[in-house]
Amino acid sequence: MNTIAKHGYTLNELAERVGATVSGNGDALITGLATLHDAGPEDLAFLANPSYLRFLQDTHAGGVLIREEHKDACPVPALVLKDPYLGYAMLSQLFDPMAMKQAPTVHETAVIADTATIGERVSIGPHVHIGAHVTVEDDVVIDAGVAIGDGCIVGKGSHLYPNVTLYHGVTLGERCIIHSSAVLGGDGFGFAFNGKGWTKIAQIGGVRLGDDVEVGSCSSIDRGALGDTIIGNDVKIDSQVQIAHNVQIGDHSALAGCVGIAGSTKIGRGCLLGGGVGVAGHLEIADRVQITGMSLITNSIHSAGVYSSGTGAMPNAQWRKNAVRFKQLDEMARRLSRLEKR
Incomplete structure (x- = not known):
């Protein structure tokens, strides 16, 4: 579990906050957030990038934020919504320990x-x-x-x-x-x-x-x-x-x-x-x-x-060759222009 809340929320409560539809047990208690791979029974995970779909089948999460098209493949309760990543962003604030504000004080050294x-x-x-x-x-x-x-x-x-x-x-x-x-x-x-x-x-x-x-x-x-x-x-x-x-x-x-x-x-x-x-x-x-x-x-x-500008990384030997060719582009352009005129 990556993040621990002072108290938990049911999936039904979380669904209301993000406008999601609950699939499965809406009374499941969630006390933290985690990835699909690392989540435990009281964690909420999310699937926003299809590249991580392979982790869904084996997840142990208590619930997953998910799109409608992936709902049937989810083995655990789910919160179904259009943008799981936005839903995760909204709910993350509930589980942030730094969000627990202290009583306002003015330190004596200020x-x-x-x-x-x-x-x-x-x-x-x-x-x-x-x-x-x-x-x-x-x-x-x-x-x-x-x-x-x-x-x-x-x-x-x-x-x-x-x-x-x-x-x-x-x-x-x-x-x-x-x-x-x-x-x-x-x-x-x-x-x-x-x-x-x-x-x-x-x-x-x-x-x-x-x-x-x-x-x-x-x-x-x-x-x-x-x-x-x-x-x-x-x-x-x-x-x-x-x-x-x-x-x-x-x-x-x-x-x-x-x-x-x-x-x-x-x-x-x-x-x-x-x-x-x-x-x-x-x-x-x-x-x-x-x-x-x-x-x-x-x-x-x-x-x-x-x-965009610039070039992506490549093997050094190839980059050195390309760098030489780059210096020759102006002369090559002039030669091509002369050839076209002929």
Whole structure:
């Protein structure tokens, strides 16, 4: 069993939460979540990818989230619904031990400016620093070592994990989750070369996050040089992501680990950027664009769809040959053009 709840739920109760139909004993008690392979009699498993259908016949789960077409092959009770993975996502929150919130407290080592406004039912951990004119709204959790700069706003129900840093002038919407060591509002990379050295450009904008945004650990969102860096509602940002100054990201977009977005680029709504994607500056990416992992985007994308660049892995000997051929492409193109003219 991978996850243990403080108390259980019957399959009937779980079905009501996700709009599923129960097949089999709806009174079966579920106390945790697990994979088809590892589940025990009190675990709920799910089958979302047909590649794992081979594990269904031998599962010992107390119940399985499953599609209608797989119901008859399930040897145990099932919750039948259109999207088992979405159902699993919804129910996972019931079995998350970290969701059991402690009574709101303010630790004695926290340093809170006199001009800060702290809402109701706020929990503030050890060695937290909250600057001047900060507003922390109701039901916020601020874990140990968090630093919140002057003039920030932390929206209702948000959670800042240990050692998060918000520079001055950062605004978080409601129910935002910021994971450990993320930095929001640091200076963007702005310098002017004077012929001998670099002159720093003051970054005088801020950072604004919408509601329900999640930022992974060790990610960085830079403040705007002029105006704000803007992250829309329900945007999901993985760990070790770099978002430069004045970037705008539309609602419901998701960025996987190690994505880097250069300054002043606009990402549309509902976009998906795979791990390691790099996006150059001052570009515009349309709504509903998916960019596969390790791609490099150097031009704007004006139409929805799936985009890729680069080459997949191959044996080194073959890659070395291809690299030589790549260098010859320009000359080969010129020779072909001459042949066509003849």
